[in-house]
Amino acid sequence: MKHARRNLMLLTLLSLSTASAQEKVTLRFTTWAGGDGLKLLQTLATEFTKKNPSINVEVESIPFASYDQKLTVQMAGGTSPDVGWVAERSAPAYMSSKSLVDLNPYIKSNSSMRISDYAPASMTLWKKGEGIYGLPFSFSPIFMYYNKDLFQKAGIPTPSELLAQKKWNYAAFEASAAAIKKAAPNAYGGTLLRLDPTNWAAGILAAMYSSGGDIFNKDLSSCTMNSAGTVQAFEMMQRMIKEGSAPKLGEQVTFASGNLGMYADQVSYSGQLSNVKFKWDIVPMPSGPKGQKTLLGQAGYAVFSGSKHQKEAIQFVAFLSSPAVMKRTAQFFPPPRRSILNSDAYLNSNPLIPAASLRQAVLKQVSGAKALIVPANWAQVNDVVVRNMDRIFRPSANVKDELNQVCNDINPLLR
């Protein structure tokens, strides 16, 4: 890799006959954003060039499923993009292969970066030793969407009402789901799992955390998928699937279709609910024996070490993370800057979710939210769990035994 980079630098030096390259720099910015999110990033890139006429930014949209694959080939082939989005689950892999640039020297020397404004939980993933290898733009706790119409049909108190009475816990979640199933046999009560089983590490993690479970121990050296808290969370989903109040694994039931009473996801999911015909609202995740906890979804801006214009790339990251710009990206991604997160402007920015609900489900949850820190080979660990999902949730399965087996398979990967 080092040799390759040196050779490439030689090559670029040789090809520097084009003197204009020094005057005008073109940055490649990669993202998996689509739709309006992509349009906003393109607008921001143009605005940045207006302010810095010597730096041009090209926004490249790459399908999320192939994002890391493409970046890896380009980095290895010596045409790394300069700057881009990095997903939380791939950040450790990029950091351990030294593919990200340490932004800390720049942050330290630029008081305008106001790094102290970032919520501490939003930075844990990106810090390693003294270095800061990315700046988060999204700080998105998982919360519960619920279908008001289905609750009304079942004639039971809504999660918001339960929350007000301090009765919004996992037992209530399970009972409400059963009641909905009873009142509306064509619908399902609720689920903590996603449609795509490879993305299992979402809502169910909130249930695991709030009963004291986790995927790994603190230093990621051993698997704790078989701990009592994790087993409890998985057993609840197994029960719900068995009783028919939660959709079976792989069954194509979405919250947006109106056939699902409760569904755990993030703010960005609300984009799919813009013209549904039922009424809905959001609440924090239920609380469990160890309190009210949830998973914090994250993504950040990072500068790639393969970039030949690192200085300019860092400048662009600074621009994107500035309070003024983050205020604008906040309409899609809950901002990690506390000053913006707490502002009325942010709380009123989502046309679909009332400010009061957003305050309760996003703001108040953030203190109990935990970012998922994964080892560099998360993809392999995740494969083990996904492979075993069908077995774990079989009606006759002994969840504890199955999760023991999962840990037996994961542990060798962690050493």
Add this chain to the structure above:
Amino acid sequence: MNLDFPRLRLLSSSMYYLVMIVLAIPFLFPTLWMLTASLKSDQEIFQNPLALIPQSISWDNFTRIFHDYPFAAQYVNSVYIAVVVTALTLIIGALAGYGFARLNFPGKDLMFILCLSAMMLPSEALSIPQFALFKFLGINNTHLPIILLQIFGGTGALAVFMMRQHFLTLPRELDEAALMDGLDRWGIFWRIMLPLARPVLVAVGIFAFLNSWNDYFNPLVYLNSSEQYTLPLGLQTFTDPLGGVFWNLTLAASTLSTLPLLLAFLVAQKQFVQSMVGSSVKG
């Protein structure tokens, strides 16, 4: 005892069609589902996933993919790349196949094995050196690598192989007779051999077109801007700000990207099947 023969035949043939129709359902259903789901709203697709008939037909999905996304540009890219790849693969495949079958030159067998190796190596294993090569040539982020990798990669090698096998089956007496009549090598190739190779040319052409049309990996690696994308990549870009898929738009776009292939197959079906049967019997 009066067996009504025509009616019996009618009965047996209608039974035959009935069985065939039932057997065809598993193959037809996914395509039909895609066609009808592309007229539904995103919510309706999931409300009752198996329903084939939309509650209300809306063409909105189709207008949106052209209006909000560079789908038209991606369509044009896919079509022109596939046409160029098909034409060049046919020309090179026919010439090289004829050379390997009829001409004698030193190192012929070794070269043929080298050529075949392009077909046998998985493309992912070669991607990084290829990427570095195209970077050196300065043609990354253009359509050239995608076209070249098809023509000189697995597709091209398969074309050379198929053409060579076909020319080998043609009797050498044809060449000799043509030579006696005063034709030179080029004349033999162009006037005698090529017309005889029509069924194989059709098969090779269809393979080349399909491989290029469905190529996902190379465009993913080499293309950087959405306007340059080809359809398989473009189909993955109908997402919300954080990458959640809009299935209604994706299905509308998939429908449009499948239709030309379906039509082409329906039109060329006879020749396609003939060429497959022909080459297997003779080979």
